[in-house]
Structures are given as C-alpha cells and as structure tokens.
Amino acid sequence: MSYQVSHFIHGQLIPVTGKTLEIYNPATGEVSGQVALADQSIIDNAVAAAKTAFTAWSGTTPLRRARVLFNFKMLLEKHIDELAQLVTKEHGKTLSDARGSVQRGIDVVEFVCGVPNLLKGSYSEDVATEMDSYSVRQPLGVCVGITPFNFPAMIPLWMFPMAIACGNTFVLKPSEKDPSCSIRLAQLLKEAGAPDGVLNVVQGDKAAVDMLLKHHDVKAVSFVGSTPVAEYVYNTAISHGKRVQAFGGAKNHCVVMPDADLEQAADAIVGAAYGSAGERCMAISVAVTIGDKVADELIKRIKPRVDKLVVGSGKDKTTEMGPLVTKAHQEKVKSYIDLGVKEGAELVIDGRDFKAKGFEKGFFIGASLFDKVKPEMRIYKEEIFGPVLSIVRVPDFNSALKLINEHEFGNGTAIFTGDGNAARTFANKVQVGMVGVNIPIPVPVAYHSFGGWKRSMFGDIHMHGMEGVQFYTKLKTITQKWLKDSKGTEFSMPTHH
Numbered sequence: 091m092s093y094q095v096s097h098f099i100h101g102q103l104i105p106v107t108g109k110t111l112e113i114y115n116p117a118t119g120e121v122s123g124q125v126a127l128a129d130q131s132i133i134d135n136a137v138a139a140a141k142t143a144f145t146a147w148s149g150t151t152p153l154r155r156a157r158v159l160f161n162f163k164m165l166l167e168k169h170i171d172e173l174a175q176l177v178t179k180e181h182g183k184t185l186s187d188a189r190g191s192v193q194r195g196i197d198v199v200e201f202v203c204g205v206p207n208l209l210k211g212s213y214s215e216d217v218a219t220e221m222d223s224y225s226v227r228q229p230l231g232v233c234v235g236i237t238p239f240n241f242p243a244m245i246p247l248w249m250f251p252m253a254i255a256c257g258n259t260f261v262l263k264p265s266e267k268d269p270s271c272s273i274r275l276a277q278l279l280k281e282a283g284a285p286d287g288v289l290n291v292v293q294g295d296k297a298a299v300d301m302l303l304k305h306h307d308v309k310a311v312s313f314v315g316s317t318p319v320a321e322y323v324y325n326t327a328i329s330h331g332k333r334v335q336a337f338g339g340a341k342n343h344c345v346v347m348p349d350a351d352l353e354q355a356a357d358a359i360v361g362a363a364y365g366s367a368g369e370r371c372m373a374i375s376v377a378v379t380i381g382d383k384v385a386d387e388l389i390k391r392i393k394p395r396v397d398k399l400v401v402g403s404g405k406d407k408t409t410e411m412g413p414l415v416t417k418a419h420q421e422k423v424k425s426y427i428d429l430g431v432k433e434g435a436e437l438v439i440d441g442r443d444f445k446a447k448g449f450e451k452g453f454f455i456g457a458s459l460f461d462k463v464k465p466e467m468r469i470y471k472e473e474i475f476g477p478v479l480s481i482v483r484v485p486d487f488n489s490a491l492k493l494i495n496e497h498e499f500g501n502g503t504a505i506f507t508g509d510g511n512a513a514r515t516f517a518n519k520v521q522v523g524m525v526g527v528n529i530p531i532p533v534p535v536a537y538h539s540f541g542g543w544k545r546s547m548f549g550d551i552h553m554h555g556m557e558g559v560q561f562y563t564k565l566k567t568i569t570q571k572w573l574k575d576s577k578g579t580e581f582s583m584p585t586h587h
Contacts, residue, residue, distance in 0.1 A: 093123040095269045097132055097293055098276040100139040101286030104132070111266050111295065116182030116413040117403040119451035125269045128294040133301040136290040140232040140259035141307050143287030148229045148257040152206040159255055161282035163199045166192070166247075169278060173243050173271060178404040180268030181242060182412040182453070183366050185404060188243075194533070195247025198554045201536040202255035208559045209256065221571040227563035229257030230333065231309040234302045236323065237272075238315045239265035239415050240369045246272055248540070248554050249312045250289055254279075256562040258310075262291045263302060267415055269293050303327045310562065312553070313337065314371070316473070317499070317545050324548035335549040335561055339473040340501030340542065343376040343482075344530060345490045345516065347507035348384055354528070355506040356391035362504075362530035363479040364399060364411050364457045368423075371546075372502045372524070372531045376463075376470065376480050378490045385483045389438060389461060392479075396439055396457045402446045413446070413453040414476060420453040423476030427458055430469040430478075435460040441477065465493060473499070487512060495521040501542035504530050523547065 095113065097104040110124040128136075147155075166173070170192050177188035202208070213224040235249035242264060250260040264272035272291045279289050292298060302308060303326045310333040313323045317338030324336040344362070346355050362374035379385035404412035414420045424442050431437050441456025455477060463470050463480040470480055484490050494503055504526035505516045513527045523542035526532030534540050534555065541552030551561040 092121070095123060095125045095273060095293060097126060097128060097136065098273050098289075098291040099132070099136045100290065101280050103273070113180060113267070113269070114416060114453075115179065116415055117405070117446075117449050117452045119417065119453060122179070125266050125293050127266075128292040128298040128301070130301055132292055133298060133305065136261045136292045137232055137302075137305050137307050139287035139290050140261050143285055144229075144231055144259045147254075147259055147285060147288050150257070152209050152255075152257070155255055155257065156203050156205050158283045159199055159205070159251055160203045162251070162279050162284070163196060163203060165278045165282055166196045166199060169274070170196070173274060176271045176274060177242055177268070178412070180270055181239060181415055182404050183369075184409050184412050185407065187366050188404070191241050191244040192247075195244040197536040198248050199251045201554065202251050205255040205559075208556070209563070217569065218571075220574075221569060223567060223569040225565055225567045227256070227559065228566055230562060230564055231258060232261065232307050233258045233310040233312070233562060234261045234263065234308050236263045236299055236302070236311065236313045236315070237265060239267040240366065240371075242268040242271040243275065245314050246275060248558075252554060252558040253310075253562045254284070254288055256559060258562055259287060260289050261302065261308070262289065263294060263298055264291065266293060266295055299323070300326070303332070304330050306330075308332060310334070311336075312561075320548050321545075333561070335541075335551055335553060336547070337371070337541065337553070338546050338548065339475075339499060340371045340373075340546050341376060341471070341473055341497055341499045342372060342374050342502045342504075343378050343490075343494045343497070344374045344504040344506060344526075345378045345380070345487070345494075346384055346388055347380050347487070347505065347509065347512060349508045350384075350506035351508070352384075352387055352391055356388060356395060358506070358528075358530040359388075359479070360392060360395045360399070364396070364477045367411050367414050367455070368477040369415065369475055372533055374504065374530050375474060375478065376482055378482050378484055378493060380484060380487060380490060382483060385461065385481055389459070389481065392459060393439065396459065399457055401444065401454060401456060403449055403452070411457065411477065413449075414455060415453065417453055419476070420455055423455055423474060423478065426469055426472075426474045426476070427478060430460050430463070430467065430480075433464075433467045433469060435464070435467060435469060435480070436462045465496075471497075487516075491516065491519055495519075498545045499542070500544035501546035502526070502532055504528075504532060523552075
C-alpha cells in the first residue's frame with residue numbers, strides 16, 4: 091500500500107502538496123510511497139515556528155526540559171520495535187541492526203536527561219577586590235540537523251535531543267530516501283510534553299538544504315553525509331554566519347598484527363565490513379595486514395564466514411545483511427568492484443551477481459573481498475559505502491601507521507593485537523578521531539563525543555557527550571561588583587592587587 095510522508099511543523103502534520111519524490115522498499119525494489127519536497131514557504135514556516143517557540147522554551151528551566159526528555163526516552167523505549175521496523179522498511183537493514191541503532195540514539199537521550207548538571211557553569215570569588223566572575227552556557231536559538239539515509243533514527247537522536255535539552259529549538263531535514271522515522275520521532279517528542287514548534291521536520295532534497303543553510307534565523311547546523319557534501323554544507327553555512335559541525339566520509343582501516351587472535355579478528359572484521367551492507371561511516375573497509383602470512387591466514391578465515399553470510403530481506407530474523415538503499419547506490423557499488431578488477435586488485439569474493447531468493451528485484455549485492463590492493467588504487471582511496479573489503483599488505487607496523495596517517499580521511503580505525511605497547515603506540519600516533527583496540531567499530535558511548543579528523547569532519551566540535559553541549563550553547567562570562575561606597579574614578583585595569 092502506497093503512503094505519503096510530509097512535514098511536521100508547530101506540532102502538526104502538513105498536507106502533501108507540490109512536488110514529491112518516490113520512496114522505495116530496498117528489499118523488493120518497488121515504490122512504496124512518496125515524500126513531499128519543501129519549498130521556501132515550508133522552510134520559512136518551520137524556522138518561524140522554531141523561532142517563536144524558542145522564547146518560551148529557552149526560558150524553561152533545565153530541570154523541566156530534562157523531564158520532557160525523560161518522558162521522551164521512555165516513549166522511545168516503548169516504541170523501539172516500531173521505530174526499528176520503520177528503519178528496515180525504508181532503509182533495508184536488518185531488524186536487529188535497526189533496533190540496535192535506535193538504542194544507540196536512546197543512549198544519547200538518556201545522557202541529556204542530566205542536562206541540569208551538564209549546563210553547570212563555573213564561579214570564581216575575588217577575581218579582584220570585592221569582584222566575582224562566573225560563566226554560564228546559554229542556548230543559541232534555532233538549530234538545524236541534516237541527516238543521512240543510513241541511520242534515520244540514530245543520527246537525528248544524536249542531534250535534536252541535545253540541542254533541545256540545552257534550550258534551543260530545532261528543524262530536522264532527514265534523508266528523502268527514508269523519511270518516515272523522523273516524523274514518528276517528532277510525534278513522540280510532542281507526546282512527551284515538548285511544546286509545539288520545539289521540534290519541526292521538513293522533507294526535501296538539496297534545495298531544502300540550501301534554504302536552511304542560508305536562512306537568516308538559523309544559528310547552527312549539524313550535518314552527517316559524504317565528504318564533498320559536508321565540505322559544501324560547512325562552507326555555505328559558515329559564509330552565512332552559522333555555527334557548523336559537518337561530518338563527512340571515511341575509509342576506516344584496521345591493522346592486523348602478527349600476534350593477533352585471527353579467529354577473533356576475522357569475526358570482528360566480517361561484522362564491521364559487511365554489517366548494514368557497509369552503509370555506515372564507521373564500517374571497516376580496509377584490513378591492513380602485517381606480512382603476507384597474516385594476510386593469507388586472515389583471508390582463509392574470512393572466506394568461509396562470508397560463504398555462510400545470510401543475505402536477504404531485513405525483515406527476516408535470520409538475515410545478517412540486507413540490501414543497499416537504492417538502485418543507484420547498488421550500481422555505484424558494483425561499478426567500484428568493476429574498477430577494482432580493472433585496477434589490478436585480486437577479487438577473492440565477487441558479490442556483483444548476487445540475487446536474494448524471492449527478492450530478485452531488490453537492491454542486493456553480495457559481500458565482496460579484494461586482496462593485494464595498492465594505495466594508489468581508487469578502490470583504496472575513495473569511500474565505496476558498500477559491502478566491499480580491501481586487504482592491503484604491508485611489511486611492518488610503521489608502514490601500516492604511515493599508510494593510515496597519509497589517507498585523506500580520519501574517521502575511525504582499529505588494531506588487532508595482543509601487544510600492549512603496539513596498541514598504545516598506535517592509539518597515540520594514529521591521525522584518526524576514533525580508535526579501537528581489538529574493537530572493530532569504536533563508536534563512542536553517549537557520554538563521550540563522536541567525530542573524525544582530517545576530511546572526515548569540518549568544524550571543531552564533535553557530536554554528543556560534553557562537546558555536544560558545547561556545540562549547542564554559547565559561553566557567557568559575567569564579572570560583577572556590588573558597590574558599598576564610591577572610591578572615585580578608576581582608569582587602570584582591574585587587578586587583584
């Protein structure tokens with residue numbers, strides 16, 4: 091049955107009018123619905139609703155805001171399976187993966203329920219004679235989140251609850267490929283007690299993004315997507331006076347040392363490379379092996395695991411890897427495998443012709459594995475964002491470290507080893523924002539902050555954790571003196587002397 095997804099502004103669903111885009115079921119390849127595209131009037135209405143709501147919401151005590159978010163957390167937990175089904179329906183990932191991603195979003199909501207403590211400032215007595223100084227963090231105003239297709243619940247939940255807890259109001263622009271989850275999140279936040287206008291959702295494509303980036307009433311922008319778009323969002327928003335954090339692409343390496351537990355490493359790498367069909371910015375897409383023996387032994391262990399990998403509809407509980415999100419993305423990933431063969435890499439496992447039984451028209455591709463990949467190859471340098479793993483052979487640890495540090499991306503990385511000194515050196519020297527030691531996907535927990543280095547991130551402040559509080563607030567420092575009597579005019583700088 092076809093359905094329509096529209097905008098959510100000032101606590102209300104807006105009827106679908108004007109242009110729409112088709113929404114696909116990735117498992118069947120069929121059109122399942124339509125999503126509205128925002129025009130300038132829709133964008134203006136959403137920002138105006140958020141701006142109007144800001145006056146009262148920013149004046150609401152942090153404790154009362156926290157209580158709304160605690161209610162929201164409980165509603166999310168109650169509806170977690172419903173939200174996971176929406177993710178699987180439009181994105182294609184397995185229900186277990188979808189459910190786990192929603193839970194990671196809930197973890198951030200749980201963290202920001204402590205916002206009264208997170209917003210505590212600092213106070214210094216007697217910075218000069220009978221003079222005190224203190225600092226407070228205050229909200230920015232209307233904030234915008236532009237989120238990708240691969241985590242339609244988790245990444246919005248990394249953004250708007252933090253912004254709202256800090257006293258801001260929010261306009262969310264989700265991916266047009268899987269827009270339904272964003273509407274359900276907005277409805278649940280309203281049910282939790284958030285006033286109308288505190289969270290608004292606008293659907294759309296690049297035109298909607300541009301309107302938000304340039305809107306004079308928007309104070310801050312959070313973005314997650316590919317590096318070229320992240321750079322564009324950052325430069326555009328900065329030029330219009332916004333605070334920006336823009337997270338881009340990745341080429342995440344894991345180093346497999348000669349002393350690594352190869353059974354454990356193979357399990358971890360297969361899950362990290364092929365889970366969610368490789369459509370995540372923290373996926374492992376390059377395994378750097380120290381020596382030929384390690385590479386041969388690792389491949390020997392990966393191949394049978396891939397052979398047993400269950401690929402099919404995300405709704406099937408036995409499925410371990412679902413389809414890609416669109417036909418266009420399926421063709422793009424296949425073209426990279428074609429390119430790798432042309433560049434001279436050894437294609438050990440070829441997933442290009444995979445067909446899921448009963449879902450032959452779905453956007454599926456099988457897990458693929460390249461060996462003997464060289465750093466000059468495009469399949470090494472560029473983000474594929476699909477279930478394609480490359481093995482790069484290097485002679486020693488220093489060569490592996492140099493390889494990673496010279497790559498333009500620096501999102502996540504990992505090392506598999508039993509050597510504490512190697513692990514410590516790697517963690518200290520590697521030029522990457524998030525590091526795992528015998529952990530393949532080192533996504534920080536909610537009370538630490540998420541973010542990469544180099545061209546994986548544009549901006550200075552990472553997401554969630556205490557840096558999230560910093561991003562969604564501005565610091566104000568007050569210096570005060572209560573006069574007892576007049577001492578005449580002073581012309582010197584106040585000091586403690």
